[in-house]
Amino acid sequence: MDIALCYESVLPARGGAETYLGDLARRLARDGHAVHLYACRWDAASLPPSTHFHRLDVPSGPRFLRPWRFGEACEAALRGANHDVTVGFDKTWGQDVLYPQGGLHAASAAHNQLKFATGIERAVATVGKWFDPAAWSFARLERKQYLSPKQPLVVVNSRMVRGHFERFYGVPPEAVRVVHSAIDPLRFAADDRLVRRQHERDSWGVTPDTTVGLFVAMNYRLKGLAPLIRSLPHVPRTKPFALAVVGHPKFERYRRLAERLGVADRVRFLGHRGDPKDAYFAADFLVHPTFYDPCSLVALEALACGLPVVTTRYNGASELLSAADGVVIDDPHDAPALGAAMAGLLDHGRRAPMSAAARAAGTRWTFEQHYRALLDVFTEVRRLKRAA
Structure with a gap:
């Protein structure tokens, strides 16, 4: 043609x-x-x-x-x-x-x-x-x-x-x-993934037993960073947890919000990454509480890396998720629901099979x-x- x-x-x-x-x-x-x-x-x-x-x-x-x-x-x-x-x-x-x-x-x-x-x-x-x-x-x-x-x-x-x-x-x-x-899942193939994961987590100052949720976006407001930070008080402190934020280099207003809510110790603001691959490797799940995404590539990249995805019904990519590999909430402003979705992924016994299902899902739609x-x-x- x-x-x-x-x-x-x-x-x-x-x-x-x-x-x-x-x-x-x-x-x-x-x-x-x-x-x-x-x-x-x-x-x-x-x-x-x-x-x-x-x-x-x-x-x-x-x-x-x-x-x-x-x-x-x-x-x-x-x-x-x-x-x-x-x-x-x-x-x-x-x-x-x-x-x-x-x-x-x-x-x-x-x-x-x-x-x-x-x-x-x-x-x-x-x-x-x-x-x-x-x-x-x-x-x-x-x-x-x-x-x-x-x-x-x-x-x-x-x-x-x-x-x-x-x-x-x-x-x-x-x-x-x-x-x-x-996306092309092969972009996220790496023989030294575990080494890169450990190096990245060391640079963030998180311990091996800490569960890391990853947020990746440039438009923090539209993609729901403020509601995400507001949901952190609803994530119990019974298990170590950290939120890694990758995207726009200007994040001071969100750092101040985390401080006001008493959750600053649980958030790592990493700024812009030309290639966030190592951040995916270092995380345990993706959280993307967006208010609008026709079909988020971030969600597809996370699946390809074996990360379960927490997102909203305002993300077209939620159509590609199942209960086996993700959690879809109705409203990003629903802090208890968003916090509960993340809290459920602190359990390694639940998260491990979801990670395997996510990796399989990431290879199905190439x-x-x-x-x-x-x-x-x-x-x-x-x-x-x-x-x-």
Whole structure:
């Protein structure tokens, strides 16, 4: 197939969606598909040599207008092109397939309100959004993407997000394909894992009998770090426990919160890690009390490392968990429930079989399976286009 991928910047060293685009392009090229990239900037060395590059002008101006300019540039560049399938991954429109890996802006905005614990705080935040030009701009752009006369086939990475399409825009479920996110479990293979685990734990100052819960995120507020710290008083002190926090380097407000609650001795703030692999190795379970995650890669990485996962129903990755390898709570603000979920994992007798189940779960949904499911979508689109 002749496949066009549209994304403003493809610099895989920055991680996230850009790493995914590089992985997808290489896998498509390996199968002999012609890959065209429409972008403003890219790292050619991280993409297959056979890639056909189409440079678009770098959008300028205010942040809330740049996606519109990139979308217009994509639309103009693709006009008259004869690709079998065109795919947009972010705030673009007019492609055959749209794959919003970050979920819907409308859903994200609604879930962002949930991070505020009180109705008054949520009301103030809502009023603030009325004066945010980016919020208005992105909402309007999203309506253009999904409610225009030319309807794309939508790919989402969880059933949760598929439900959001129906709830916010009335897009029927049959117009949306669910292809869960995936990782390469081999990224976490290491013959010296036990040595690295011990070295890491020594650097944290935790004893061998201490159970470590790991939290990994850059957006501490949206991913629930404050509610997590507030839940620590509900984790009994009958067994040694520590929470390791990896992510954004600015964490002082959360350190102060831990001090006010009398749990500072149980929290290790580790700051940013370019590669958190050793932190996974050193931990015993992952706790990710997020308010919004279309399908958290952190949860999938934890499973691949054999870590049971504690998360919330606001995480699309919770669909991939079972009682054998994880715990899903309803509300990140429910401190007793979150504390009880962690307390249950302090018992090694319970945690050991969950760790084995987590490792098995982490190998079931691989990037290769994800790629095959996505290729089925592309094949479907090509068939429909030819039939038309």
